[in-house]
């Protein structure tokens with residue numbers, strides 16, 4: 001969940017007409033061969049992070065049927081061959097240190113259960129890698145759950161236990177600000193210089209109970225402290241590579257990837273363009289600065305603020321990244337630490353209108369497979385990227401907890 005950049009199709013058409021750059025990029029198409037479509041269909045595809053619960057909370061839609069807009073619904077998931085999208089139980093940092101954060105997390109879990117209850121012939125909750133596999137064989141889409149922001153734990157291990165029982169299988173320790181567990185990459189105050197004392201205890205407790213540690217969003221110091229303490233591999237549920245986005249601490253640098261590889265963990269690549277290319281990140285900074293300037297000039301209640309993002313996009317076309325640029329991230333992880341440590345964490349329904357050309361929604365996974373085939377990946381390596389690596393880590397985490 002990163003905030004949204006609404007843009008009507010009409011505005012997009014106007015933008016395209018006035019910008020040769022946008023026109024050529026927009027008309028570049030990707031298509032998948034029958035072979036790629038077959039691989040997407042026959043292989044379990046796990047996505048580390050999809051923001052369906054918060055999308056439904058903000059504006060309810062029935063994702064068991066085709067939906068207008070958004071990046072996920074049942075028909076498109078079937079078309080893309082997606083089998084196990086982790087539903088993000090996202091709690092905004094604004095609710096940190098309040099009972100409301102715990103309440104909201106429970107309500108979002110309820111909303112995932114409601115999706116399954118409405119269409120038990122299409123969806124099922126998954127609480128283990130073996131459930132993902134058996135449900136795949138039955139033709140059901142699994143909805144495992146990960147909690148984005150550890151604030152709902154509220155420093156109480158009884159809450160951790162409750163969330164485990166309800167199906168939470170990873171926790172992103174912090175979101176956009178430091179919470180009672182960890183510092184955040186977006187929050188420069190560095191309150192804890194990494195993890196808080198409770199955060200250090202929580203790492204061990206998550207190992208013992210069998211919840212994966214998600215280091216997306218945390219500061220570099222917090223990442224290294226998690227790696228130091230954990231007895232099991234960790235994941236980055238939706239992060240990309242800092243090498244391609246210099247200075248963007250939300251992404252991982254090469255040394256961190258190497259440490260993650262040694263730990264046996266997996267980085268699941270975020271598709272949002274500002275995670276993929278420097279140009280998209282700079283566009284976002286430009287937007288933020290322009291909005292600040294407007295507020296300074298005209299005040300918080302300027303009528304222009306309502307359509308500000310849309311108007312800005314008309315003036316400065318958004319530099320969408322491409323499927324090829326996403327593949328560069330995957331290639332670089334493979335080059336650094338091998339093919340066992342990379343997966344997919346699209347952030348669909350969480351990054352607004354910023355998705356790459358060729359990867360616009362969950363129906364696009366065959367394009368990704370085609371891209372991997374074109375770059376010479378063997379089928380067994382493609383299967384590792386699509387799910388094998390994440391399922392391996394999840395199994396290791398489950399096994400460790402069973403033995404402790």
Ligand SMILES: [Zn+2]
Pocket residue numbers: 001148217238
């Ligand atoms: Zn996120």
